[in-house]
Amino acid sequence: MGDTPEYHADYPTRPIGGGNPYHCCSMCGRSDPSINGRIEGHAVDCLYRRAKEAVASGDAELIALLREEVWDLVLVKRGATEVLNLLPSEGAS
Numbered sequence: 802m803g804d805t806p807e808y809h810a811d812y813p814t815r816p817i818g819g820g821n822p823y824h825c826c827s828m829c830g831r832s833d834p835s836i837n838g839r840i841e842g843h844a845v846d847c848l849y850r851r852a853k854e855a856v857a858s859g860d861a862e863l864i865a866l867l868r869e870e871v872w873d874l875v876l877v878k879r880g881a882t883e884v885l886n887l888l889p890s891e892g893a894s
């Protein structure tokens with residue numbers, strides 16, 4: 802086929818705990834094995850997924866809106882800073 806799927810592992814994680822040996826996405830709670838490096842493995846409303854999709858779309862307005870949304874969460878949601886770092890800041894090409 803020739804199209805090699807990209808493997809995305811730069812999402813923030815936390816241990817699932819409770820005897821589960823795996824980590825999960827801090828944003829949507831899906832486990833590493835179920836995500837398996839796929840953007841689609843995250844929940845549709847996962848901030849990490851939305852950030853990656855916004856960056857891939859190249860839509861500056863969408864990215865700016867998402868930055869605002871994530872910025873509001875940085876102090877209260879663990880992993881939000883990592884997601885914020887994925888989004889190019891305003892003025893970046």
Ligand SMILES: [Zn+2]
Pocket residue numbers: 812826827828829830831843844847848849850
């Ligand atoms: Zn996620």
